[in-house]
Amino acid sequence: MALVVQKYGGSSVADAARIKRVAQRIVATKKAGNDVVVIVSAMGDTTDELLDLAQQVSPLPPGRELDMLLTAGERISMALLAMAIANLGHQARSFTGSQAGVITDSTHGKARIIDVTPGRIQEALNSGQIAIVAGFQGVSQDTKDITTLGRGGSDTTAVALAAALGADVCEIYTDVDGIFTADPRIVGAARQIPRISYEEAMEMAACGAKILHLRCVEYARRFDLPIHVRSSFSNKEGTWVVSVHNTDEGNEMEQPIISGVAHDRSEAKITVVGVPDKVGEAAAIFRTLADAEINIDMIVQNISAAATARTDISFTLPSADGTVAVTALKRIQEQIGFEKILFDDQIGKVSLVGAGMRSHPGVTAKFFGALADAGVNIEMISTSEIRISVIVGQNEVDAAVAAAHAAFDLDADQVEAVVYGGTGR
Amino acid sequence: MALVVQKYGGSSVADAARIKRVAQRIVATKKAGNDVVVIVSAMGDTTDELLDLAQQVSPLPPGRELDMLLTAGERISMALLAMAIANLGHQARSFTGSQAGVITDSTHGKARIIDVTPGRIQEALNSGQIAIVAGFQGVSQDTKDITTLGRGGSDTTAVALAAALGADVCEIYTDVDGIFTADPRIVGAARQIPRISYEEAMEMAACGAKILHLRCVEYARRFDLPIHVRSSFSNKEGTWVVSVHNTDEGNEMEQPIISGVAHDRSEAKITVVGVPDKVGEAAAIFRTLADAEINIDMIVQNISAAATARTDISFTLPSADGTVAVTALKRIQEQIGFEKILFDDQIGKVSLVGAGMRSHPGVTAKFFGALADAGVNIEMISTSEIRISVIVGQNEVDAAVAAAHAAFDLDADQVEAVVYGGTGR
Structure with missing residues (x-):
């Protein structure tokens, strides 16, 4: 008997008919001989209606x-x-985050889980019941106030409970068949990825792939908990997010260089122009932004123009934080002595993600070549061991994604003819 | 500084505009120098939508x-x-029933409060905050499950918390100006009652007056907690529900015989025909009904017809329980040996309530006389120290209420010319 944790998002439970269908899927899992814990989000537009x-x-x-x-x-x-579920003749009990033992800090709106004490869930399982748990919420350790976990909170609840209960798998149900090599709305030939490592999934999530949230994958990686991302509308196998040892197992030869192409239109770029090129000036700028609780993504600093001893510093951040960042920077303009601030929210980020690029030189050259051929101009670049990201104009994102997807032979009709290699990254 | 507990019903908080108006009233109470605890029901139709x-x-x-x-x-x-409230510059914190310390038994849907431990509410008050508490709900002592208190639950929450906190008054806000001598929709000349004793308010509630629930008045009486029933749409004084000592104080001479005329169309009548007139047969019938958890209101047993040694037993009960009651009785028909069951849900109950009738003979005669003059036929009668109730045809309820209201000089234009007396009750 396995312990299966399933998470259903808001669109999977948007109305009574869908709730009944999800109930059938849960009962089928139970009937197959598993213990089942279900994490559920709010119905469809409920959260937006409450915010309104x-x-x-x-x-x-x-x-x-x-x-x-x-x-x-x-x-x-x-x-x-x-x-x-009860109406299908099975016993189910619902639990709030607090009742399920999801203990958080006191940061309302984006609380972090600091402990999980699922005694009541374990009890329910022991007595043969299906446990239904509210996603996205917890209770603060200090004040015993109700908290929410912020974006991707229900996925995080699912993974955290699965880890605490020692579950065999955490199934994340969504409205697509898993994680794709690119957004199918942009690249018609995008393919579903059968297996992907935690690290790659984290890079995909951090770079704008919306299926899984960074935080939840980080959590799963820490506990080496397999995540199975799959559709609530079919019984197809989805994407398994697992330890890199499991992805490589037995099929190392077949691993593609690139797992997928992610994109993100939610960032903006700020350029601080004419920063005096002295020790500590850049630090002062980023300290100011950190104090304003702004998450910086990419940073580029130009080489100082020798004549002026001044430099430009560009960075990207969530568009929504743009006003706060600009205001904070203006406050230190005199003190630092920079010339001006440029703000541009018409940008997009396109990222190649793949553990395979570690051992395959030439990926960067091929990527940039494909973008050049597609007439896409690169504004900023950042890289990690398994990722290359570029900032391009927002209206060039689609072309860039499509060009990269095709260049790395990810298109579905090419999948049988994957060609490795390149000539220096 | 007084401690004021206020309860607002669903219609007082039906939309954002009303919530803002209620917030202003609460802030005004706070600004007047009071500590304030607010009990609130669900918005307008929310409960019905959730039930749906x-x-x-x-x-x-x-x-x-x-x-x-x-x-x-x-x-x-x-x-x-x-x-x-926060938007008006005052500090407010909301608490669930569980957080507010409303401890109940485990009877879901109609749990009874068994303890109130309002530590967190007291803490909030001590730090100058306004406490907002969810009405109608609690947490079960044994299973720590969320419970609801059933009909009138929010009023009961308000009174229970007010008692536990030692409040000076519990204000129940509604959409009318208080308790009236009769339903103003039936009797245009109905007057608002300025002061009424717990006992009379309980009889009014039990007899169908919908403003206050029996349970909440019982609770207030036990703790001698003054209830002030008033409109959330005006600043007028409403109806004070207080200990009989306070109602009489200083104005005993002015106390009217009758406080009001209540009516109730929600009951039905069952007659068990031809019950063998033997010891224990009636007991068996009512034991059966009790086992089916049916609350019986009025009971009438005819004098046995000597020739047959059989009798008829009639009783009233909530119409909604009719089917269950009839089914339960049919199951014992053979055992008891009665002839048949008659079911009639086209009845109504009209009740005269007044502590004054204790000391004024002739009330019953006058009441029955008024009904006779109005052509209303009486089917059943029941009395208490301060109440006379009759069952009449459902389509005669309005006429009966109006006749009684006029006969006992309750009509607004007659109030200056109250005439006491009568000739034997």
């Missing part, structure tokens, strides 16, 4: 109360799901 | 899950109310 209500009563609602409000969403979906 | 969703996934949802579902309603309204 909040906006109507207060332009800046306190975080504690916003969390109290939003957690009503999962309470509704989890109770309905438990009822639907 | 439950019905869509399961025809007979488990009580535990139904409670989990329904409690999402107050979670939404209380968080929004706390936000609206």
Whole structure:
């Protein structure tokens, strides 16, 4: 008997009909002889509707109360799901994040899980019940207030509970068949990836692939917990996110150089122009941004123009944080003595991700060549061991993704004719 | 500084605009120098919408899950109310029933409060905050599951918390100006009652007056906690429900015989025909009904017809329980040997309530006389120290209420010319 943790997102439980279908899938898993714990998000648009209500009563609602409000969403979906399962003749009990033992810090809106004590879940499993748990929420250790985990919170709940319970697998259900080599809406020939390492999945998530959140993959990696990303609309095998040892196992020869091409249109670029080229100036700029709790992604510093002893520093950040960042920087303009700030939110990031590029030279050259052939101009570059990201104009993102996807033989009709190699990365 | 507990029903917080208005009233109470605890129901139709969703996934949802579902309603309204108050520059914190220390038994859907431990509420008050508490809900002592209190649950929460916190008053806000001498929709001349004793308010509630629930008045009486029933749409004084010592104080001479006329169309009448007139037969019938958890209201047993040694037993019960009751009785028909069961849900109950009738003879005669003059036929009668109730045809309820209201000089234009007396009750 295995212990299976399943997570269903908001679109999988958007209405009564879908909840009933999900209930059938859960019961089928139970009937196959497994213990089952289910993590569920709020129904469809519930969270947006609640946020809209909040906006109507207060332009800046306190975080504690916003969390109290939003957690009503999962309470509704989890109770309905438990009822639907009961109606199929199986015993199910729903649990809030607090009841499930999801202990967090007190950062309302983006709390971090600091402990999981799933005593009540284990008890329910021991007595043969299916446990339904509210995703996205917990209770703060210090104040015993209700918290929410922020973006991707339900996936994180699922992985954290799966780890704490020693589950055999954490199944993340979504509305597509798994993780793809690129967004199928941009690249028609994009293929579903059968197996991918935690590291690659993390890079994909960090670079804008929306299926799995970075945080949840990080968590799974730490506990070496296999994640199975699959569709709630079919019984097809999805994408397994596993330890790199398992991805390589027995089929090392077949591993492609590139696992996929991710893209992200949610970032903006800020350039601080004419920064005096002195020790500590860049540090002062990024300290200011850190104090404003802004996450910086890519950073580029030009070589100082010898004549002026001044340099330009460019970086990318979430577009939504643009105003806060610019305001914070203007406050230190005089102190630092830079000339001006340029803000550009018409950018996009395109990333090649693949563990294979470690051992295959020439990937960068091929990537940049493909972009050049497609007439795409590169504004910034950043790399890791298993990723190359470039910033391009936002209206060039689609062309860049398609060009990279084709260049690295990821297109479905080419998959039988994968060609490795290159000439120096 | 007083401690004021306020309860707002679903219609008072039906939308964002109303929530903001309620927030202003709460802040005004706080600004007047009071500590304030607010109990709030779910917004408008939320509970019905959630029940509808439950019905869509399961025809007979488990009580535990139904409670989990329904409690999402107050979670939404209380968080929004706390936000609206914060937006007015005052500190407010919302608490679930569980967080507020409302401890109940495990009877899902109609749990009874067995303890109130409002430590977190007291803490919030001590630090100058306004506490917003979810009405209608608690947590079971044994299983730590979320429970709901059933009908009138939010009023009961308010009174229970007010008692536990030693509040000076529990204000119950509604959409009318208080308790009236009769339903103003039936009797245009009905007057608002300024002061009424717990006992009379309990009789009014038990007899169909919908403003206050029996359970909440019982609770307040036990702790001698003044209830102030008033409108959330005005600043008028409403109806004070207080100890009889306070109602009489200083104005005993002015106390009217009758406080009001209540009516109730939600009952049905069952007659068990031809019950053998032997010891224990009636007991067997009512034991059967008790085992089916049916609350019986009025009972009438005819004098046995000497020739047959058989009698008829009639009783009233909530119409909704009719089918269950008839089924339960049919099961013992052979054993008891009665002839048949008659079921009639086209009845109504009209009740005169007034502590004054204790000391004023002739009330019954006058009441029955008024009904006779109005052409209303009486089917059953029951009395208490301060109440006379009659069962009449459902389509005669309005006429009966109006006749009684006029006969006892309750009509607004007659109030200056109250005439006491009568000739034997």
